[in-house]
Structures are given as structure tokens and as C-alpha cells.
Amino acid sequence: MDRTPSLNPLKKIQTTKDQKLFEGSKEEEDYQEQPLSPMTRLLHEPGANIYILAIIGTKTPIDPDLPKAVMVHIIQKNHRFSSLQVKQNGNITWIPTRVNIDNHIIVPEIDPRLKSFDKFVEEYISELSRSSLDSSKPLWEVHILNTKTSGTCILRTHHSLGDGLSLMNLLLSCSRKVSDHEALPTLPSNKVFSRHMRPTSLISLFIVLWNSLVAVVMFILTALFLKDTETPLKGFPGTEDRPRRYVLRSVSLDDIKMVKKAMDITVNDVVVGFIQAGLSRYLNRYGAGENIRLRAVVPINLRAATMFDAFANTTSSHEGWGNKFGYVLLPLNMRLREDPLDYVRDVKTTIGRKKASLEPIWTEFVSSMVIKLFGYKIAGKLNRKIYLSTTLCLSNVPGPQEEISAFGHEVSYLAATFYGLSTALIIQAVSYVDKVTLVVAVDEETIPDPEKLCDDLQHSFHLIKTAVLSKGYDKK
CATH class of the missing domain: 3.30.559.10 (Chloramphenicol acetyltransferase-like domain)
Incomplete structure (x- = not known):
């Protein structure tokens, strides 16, 4: 396959400032x-x-x-x-x-x-x-x-x-x-990671500091030499310049909430749990083994809230906008389990440790300091090294809980994805009303069968849901 040219959009162009930019805009x-x-x-x-x-x-x-x-x-x-x-x-x-x-x-x-x-x-x-x-x-x-x-x-x-x-x-x-054409949509509060840690005791403070220290050490080791195990999912240098193949699938949000309620966990725990199970199932098909290191880079938005009503009235050029995020390195366990619910329990424990840490704040701080001390080139190389050393990028975004209309049309689903990262696999989940839409983006040179991967994700969730029902959790 021919190599796709670099996606750098910037050129040295000449431009002049117009006296009037757009009818109806500010002075x-x-x-x-x-x-x-x-x-x-x-x-x-x-x-x-x-x-x-x-x-x-x-x-x-x-x-x-x-x-x-x-x-x-x-x-x-x-x-x-x-x-x-x-x-x-x-x-x-x-x-x-x-x-x-x-x-x-x-x-x-x-x-x-x-x-x-x-x-x-x-x-x-x-x-x-x-x-x-x-x-x-x-x-x-x-x-x-x-x-x-x-x-x-x-x-x-x-x-x-x-x-x-x-x-x-x-x-x-x-x-x-849709139910009120004058009302803005509402979003569920995003409690996956708290921006401000509030330890309630010396013990909880020690736990936060310890988890943060472990995260810092792992980040430094990854930046220096620590890499995920080479598997059929892991990309290689140049991945960021190659085109992507996208597959969209959906799962029932009501079923996810049923598992959430039965196991007393969060929606995010369930989503990441069945993704972990699906990846394990996919790698087992290729004989990748179980004792492997596989981590996901999870971007975490560091804005204080998910409210958007202010955007409807603001006319500031850049206020309230921009890019303010850190990320965590989330280890995923690829060991096959007899009980499908063990995948979810594992994820709950792992994410619990990440929540009780300052990792996303620390990674954002490090990126800013590297830019100030060494410049954008070095900071860019550090960012690229982190993604090349891990296996996938994973994100789960809560969307509106009620039906909405956009551009005067009723919306049936919302989804999001991206390209340009130095990783061969990106999984983005967005919820809307009664379903979660998954967008799986792959580098086809690394992962030639994304449909099978999506089948494994959906089947893994079916096994988790069936296990909950068979154990009678739904009767709680």
C-alpha cells in the first residue's frame, strides 16, 4: 500500500485582514x-x-x-x-x-x-x-x-x-x-474523573498521593522505554499518516444501565468492561496469549463542567474555548475469564485507582512544562512516543438523555471519532437517549478485519448482559 502524504495542514501563506468579516458580526x-x-x-x-x-x-x-x-x-x-x-x-x-x-x-x-x-x-x-x-x-x-x-x-x-x-x-x-423546542438539551454529569480531588481523611490522601506517584512513574517509564506487547492490535511508526477504516456499531443503553444497577457500578465501568472483554476475545483468536501488556490512552477533559448554555450567548472570540485536557494510561487485562462479569469487576477496580489520583492533571502539567522548557518539537515527540508505546485510544462521552433536534431535524444518533494519532486503534463511544454508538477506527495495515473486532465487542457485551440476567441480578 502506498504511503499517504503527511496530514500537516499548515502552509506559509500570505493573508490580509478584512475590514468587514461577516455580516452581523462584532466591530x-x-x-x-x-x-x-x-x-x-x-x-x-x-x-x-x-x-x-x-x-x-x-x-x-x-x-x-x-x-x-x-x-x-x-x-x-x-x-x-x-x-x-x-x-x-x-x-x-x-x-x-x-x-x-x-x-x-x-x-x-x-x-x-x-x-x-x-x-x-x-x-x-x-x-x-x-x-x-x-x-x-x-x-x-x-x-x-x-x-x-x-x-x-x-x-x-x-x-x-x-x-x-x-x-x-x-x-x-x-x-x-424535541419535547420543548425552546429548551436546550441536558447532559448527564461527567463523573468519570473528578477534576478536584477531595480526600476526606489521611488514609484517602495517602491513597491519592500513592496512586498519583505510581501513575507518574509509569508515565516516565513509558516516555523513556516501556512499551506494550506487540500484538495484532498495536500500531507502528507512521500510523498517524495513514488513512483509517471506520465501523459504527450500537448497543442498548438501557441494557448497559441494567448491568450498571445490578453490579452497583457506573455506565463507564460497563462500557470499558465489555471493550476489555472484546479485545481479549479478538486477540485470543490470533493466539496473542494472556500475559501481555496492553494499555489505552484515555483523554480526560479538565474543564470544570459539561454545561453548554453559556455557548448559546457568548460572542467572545476565544473565551471558554480551546484545548484543556490531560490523559491517563489505563491498563487492560487480556486474560480470558470464565465469568464474563470478571471483566467488568477488573475495570471497576482499575478505574477506581485512576479516579483516586491526579494523573490527568499531572499529564496536562507535564505537557505544558515540556512546551515551555523544550519547545513544541520535543513536546510533540513526547506525545507521539506515548501513543506509539501504547495500543489504543479510548473515549466514552455522555450525550443528551432526551431526543433532540439539530438543524431543524430530529436526531437518530450521535457519534464521534478522529484521525491523525500515532495509534492503530481508536474506540470512541457516545451515548444518546437509549443507545451507545461505538465508532471503531483502525489502521487497516495493522487491523485488516475491524468488523470482526466489532462483532467481538458486541458479543462480549451480550455475554455480560446474559450473565447478569442468569444470576438474577435484574431482580434486585
């Missing part, structure tokens, strides 16, 4: 050129040069004029969407520019004889991963895919425009509840 003095923040600047380095794909499925075909109107609103509210990122003398600066909305909205023609629209969507986003965005325009675009009965909207942005929570907040601020 020109608010549009000052600004340098990218250190963490945002890091996201242009090889191995961290990430593109986000936000996917919204709708129950009816999408009228392209409605997303256009929404994006006009977004441009007026957040000026990152109307600014170029220009590289000059080694620095990158936000420079406001005039936006032609039609250049950012893509509506491809689709064969009406298409047999599987879901398969077409997977192939379409896979094709998007082969290219970067045009740096002569703001780094975002919207793709609208329609059939006679449904539609899909794909927002592709560079990670420098904002982290996943920022983008979800902005999109949901433009959405409304």
Missing part, C-alpha cells in the same frame, strides 16, 4: 490577531495533528440551508471558525478572514440505488481520513449525506479549533429538545 476592533495557545499549537505537531469527525444521524433528509444557517450562527459566536491559522517565523497565529459559507458545506450526490446507507457513511468518513483541510480557509467543513428517508451530517474540524467537549457544547447549543 472590527474585537478581531485582533492572536497566537495559538501552547496546547493548541502542540496539536499541529506530527503525531498530535488530529482531525475530529462529529457525526449526527437524522430521521429525515437534511435541508442544506438549515446547517448553513446554524454555521452562520456559530461563526458569529466563535471566531475560530472565521479565522485562518497562519504559520509565520515559526509561530502560528489566528488571523480573521472573510468566510464564504458555501465553500465549507459539501453535499455529494448519492446513488439512489445504494444498498446500505450505513456502509456508505463508514466508507465516506474513511475517505475523509485520507485528506487534510485546506489551510487557505478556516479549518472546518460540513458534509451532508442524504437518502430518501434519512440523513447524516458530518462536521470535520482540526483539533486546534477546540477539544471534543467544546465542539459538542457548541453543536448542542444550537440544538433543542
Whole structure:
């Protein structure tokens, strides 16, 4: 397979500042050129040069004029969407520019004889991963895919425009509840990791400090030499430059909540538990063995809350936006278990230790310090080394709990994924109403059969659910 060119979107281009940027926007003095923040600047380095794909499925075909109107609103509210990122003398600066909305909205023609629209969507986003965005325009675009009965909207942005929570907040601020067209959607509180640890005793304080120390040591060892075991899931150098293959699957959120209630754990424990079980099942098929080291990089957003109502009214260019996240290195046990529930129990214990630590805050601090002391190149190499030394990137995002409408269309599902990381496997889960949509992104040179991997994930959850029912936990 031919090597795909590097996905670096930045070029040394010349631009001038327009006197009027977009009809209805603020006065020109608010549009000052600004340098990218250190963490945002890091996201242009090889191995961290990430593109986000936000996917919204709708129950009816999408009228392209409605997303256009929404994006006009977004441009007026957040000026990152109307600014170029220009590289000059080694620095990158936000420079406001005039936006032609039609250049950012893509509506491809689709064969009406298409047999599987879901398969077409997977192939379409896979094709998007082969290219970067045009740096002569703001780094975002919207793709609208329609059939006679449904539609899909794909927002592709560079990670420098904002982290996943920022983008979800902005999109949901433009959405409304189906049951109340004047009300904003609500999100469940995200308690996977607490930003502020509050030890209640000397013992709990010691536990937090000990767990944090262990995490620090493991991070340093990984940055220096510690690598995961070579398995059929682990990528190799150059993975970040290759296109991705995407497969979308869904599982019942009600079933997940049933397991959660029965075992007195969290939704996140259940999701990560069946993912661990599915990966173990997949590797066992290839005879990878059980005594292997396999870790997931889990990005943790360090913003104080998941509220997004402020985004509906803010007109600040960059306030409340950006990239503020750390991550944890989550070890996964690949040993086969006779009792499927043991996978979930293992995960509960492991995540419990990670919650009782300062690991995400510490990793964000280290990244910032490396940038200040050694520059973006070294920080980028460190980030790339961490992902190359581990096996996958894993994320679970809670979505709206009630049905919503976006762009004037009722939403059937929400999903998200990304590309540009130095890892061969990315699993992103997003919940919406009564289901969790999994997007599995793979480097096909490493993992040529992602459908089998997804089958293993779904089957593993079925075994866990069946085990709960057979033990009578549902009667509690």
C-alpha cells in the first residue's frame, strides 16, 4: 500500500485582514490577531495533528440551508471558525478572514440505488481520513449525506479549533429538545474523573498521593522505554499518516444501565468492561496469549463542567474555548475469564485507582512544562512516543438523555471519532437517549478485519448482559 502524504495542514501563506468579516458580526476592533495557545499549537505537531469527525444521524433528509444557517450562527459566536491559522517565523497565529459559507458545506450526490446507507457513511468518513483541510480557509467543513428517508451530517474540524467537549457544547447549543423546542438539551454529569480531588481523611490522601506517584512513574517509564506487547492490535511508526477504516456499531443503553444497577457500578465501568472483554476475545483468536501488556490512552477533559448554555450567548472570540485536557494510561487485562462479569469487576477496580489520583492533571502539567522548557518539537515527540508505546485510544462521552433536534431535524444518533494519532486503534463511544454508538477506527495495515473486532465487542457485551440476567441480578 502506498504511503499517504503527511496530514500537516499548515502552509506559509500570505493573508490580509478584512475590514468587514461577516455580516452581523462584532466591530472590527474585537478581531485582533492572536497566537495559538501552547496546547493548541502542540496539536499541529506530527503525531498530535488530529482531525475530529462529529457525526449526527437524522430521521429525515437534511435541508442544506438549515446547517448553513446554524454555521452562520456559530461563526458569529466563535471566531475560530472565521479565522485562518497562519504559520509565520515559526509561530502560528489566528488571523480573521472573510468566510464564504458555501465553500465549507459539501453535499455529494448519492446513488439512489445504494444498498446500505450505513456502509456508505463508514466508507465516506474513511475517505475523509485520507485528506487534510485546506489551510487557505478556516479549518472546518460540513458534509451532508442524504437518502430518501434519512440523513447524516458530518462536521470535520482540526483539533486546534477546540477539544471534543467544546465542539459538542457548541453543536448542542444550537440544538433543542424535541419535547420543548425552546429548551436546550441536558447532559448527564461527567463523573468519570473528578477534576478536584477531595480526600476526606489521611488514609484517602495517602491513597491519592500513592496512586498519583505510581501513575507518574509509569508515565516516565513509558516516555523513556516501556512499551506494550506487540500484538495484532498495536500500531507502528507512521500510523498517524495513514488513512483509517471506520465501523459504527450500537448497543442498548438501557441494557448497559441494567448491568450498571445490578453490579452497583457506573455506565463507564460497563462500557470499558465489555471493550476489555472484546479485545481479549479478538486477540485470543490470533493466539496473542494472556500475559501481555496492553494499555489505552484515555483523554480526560479538565474543564470544570459539561454545561453548554453559556455557548448559546457568548460572542467572545476565544473565551471558554480551546484545548484543556490531560490523559491517563489505563491498563487492560487480556486474560480470558470464565465469568464474563470478571471483566467488568477488573475495570471497576482499575478505574477506581485512576479516579483516586491526579494523573490527568499531572499529564496536562507535564505537557505544558515540556512546551515551555523544550519547545513544541520535543513536546510533540513526547506525545507521539506515548501513543506509539501504547495500543489504543479510548473515549466514552455522555450525550443528551432526551431526543433532540439539530438543524431543524430530529436526531437518530450521535457519534464521534478522529484521525491523525500515532495509534492503530481508536474506540470512541457516545451515548444518546437509549443507545451507545461505538465508532471503531483502525489502521487497516495493522487491523485488516475491524468488523470482526466489532462483532467481538458486541458479543462480549451480550455475554455480560446474559450473565447478569442468569444470576438474577435484574431482580434486585
